[in-house]
Amino acid sequence: MSPQQTVAEAAPEVRLSGIGKRFPGVVANHDVDVLIRPGTVHALVGENGAGKSTLMKILYGVQKPDDGTIEIGGEARRFSSPSDAISVGIGMVFQHFMLADNLTALENVVLGAEKLHGIRGAARREFEAISERYGFGLRPDVLVEKLGVADRQRLEILKVLYRGAKVIILDEPTAVLVPQEVEALFRNLSDLRAHGHSLLFISHKLDEVLAIADDITIMRRGTTVGTAVPAETTKRELAELMVGSELPSPGTGESTVTDVVQLRLEGLGLEEDGRAVLSGIDLTIHRGEVLGLAGVEGNGQAELVETIMGMRKATAGRIVLGTEDITGWTTRERRESGIGYIPEDRHRHGLLLDSPLWENRILGHQGERPNSRGPWIDREGARSDTRAIVEEFDVRTPGIDTAARALSGGNQQKLIIGRELRGEPVLLIAAHPTRGVDVGAQAAIWGHLSAARAAGLAVLLISADLDELIGLSDRIDVILRGRLVGEFDPSEVTPRDLGAAMTGGDQ
């Protein structure tokens, strides 16, 4: 099958019937029925742990179902690996991109696709043809490390198209994008649909689902509980079907800002490999205040967070926590002096995926109660506190001895937030605290944050969800190319204004 031929064909119908999948202590999927009509965008919604990712991994051959059938174009199929799924035109883009930074876009696309070994010229032409056809604007020779997150995502899509995918699964693709980038992605998805592809789209953002989907399947507690079409449903109705509750909106209520400065950055700079990553950052956060930081990914916010946490060493300026200059302190010393940290990449920095939940409770908090008594780890203290977190933050898990890896994405996030807030920090550095959590859990996390703020917590909030940023912040600073370029009053600014400031007004 040459790639030229595959693009002309329409997507096959995909029918999942009676799918079941059990893990130790958990029924991830049972009696799941989904029909994906050719050439449609099919959204899958449901609360955290409802079984969406598991179902998609089954369709992509990563997981084997215990029950049920998969029919592709009317033919029953059994997949024992992704290559079986790929061979019948199913592709998947994961949330954690799998690109090699030090290779070019073209090399990444060809990597692992055996069909075109030795015919580089053809591969390049095919790359360019796909990029052109769907308006991706990707150049084959660009180094992946130079690409922003939206382009990386397009490259992942190009990669699966190159392998002949007709049905493309996107698991929470918009969680990492700003509104302008979401619009661009949706234009790409519409073009793909117009060319006969089917797209499976998972998102917790119901506005997006209503904007792009032709069909919506709703999952709850492992099974499909209904289908809907955007013209005949509302966000509220979807939220009720998903989680059985009404739609929350972010808000912290009355100002609790005090005049006690909790964090002060003075002329903070970071130079790496001769390049200025952060320059002249001055900011203060008071007790009881949430300072929002808006920025397109890659403009220094991740480095700023890591510099405050001591994972990178500032090359200029000072970091003052309360009255203490902590610029030279280790990460551990900073954490022990009361800085809570919700990292952007929960897999790399937030969790030990193969360790049980209760050991994850201790991570980063080794020297604190209830995890330790004197120099010793207090196993019982940590275990009972983990149970309390699971309860209070509604972490859906068979128990505290379950490995973190076995939790759904949103439940991993809830565990981290619970751990960081339980330590009663004086300052919380929160990067995308509700990324990947469902609307019910989102409301709960907002509630926890605003209660902690009212009790005097200072928060640096980074979020790609601009409604959240506006709803929770007392002030919003914009970061662009490593500098703070403007400050906004959340009661006056719109997501669109912020988006414009974040891109330097060029979009």
Ligand SMILES: Nc1ncnc2c1ncn2[C@@H]1O[C@H](COP(=O)(O)OP(=O)(O)OP(=O)(O)O)[C@@H](O)[C@H]1O
């Ligand atoms: N490899 C695994 N081992 C054990 N349990 C698992 C595994 N993968 C998923 N589960 C469990 O299956 C259930 C469904 O998880 P899944 O990841 O499919 O949820 P989801 O709908 O994608 O949720 P989210 O919106 O949080 O991403 C959860 O209870 C989860 O803990």
Ligand SMILES: [Mg+2]
């Ligand atoms: Mg998931």
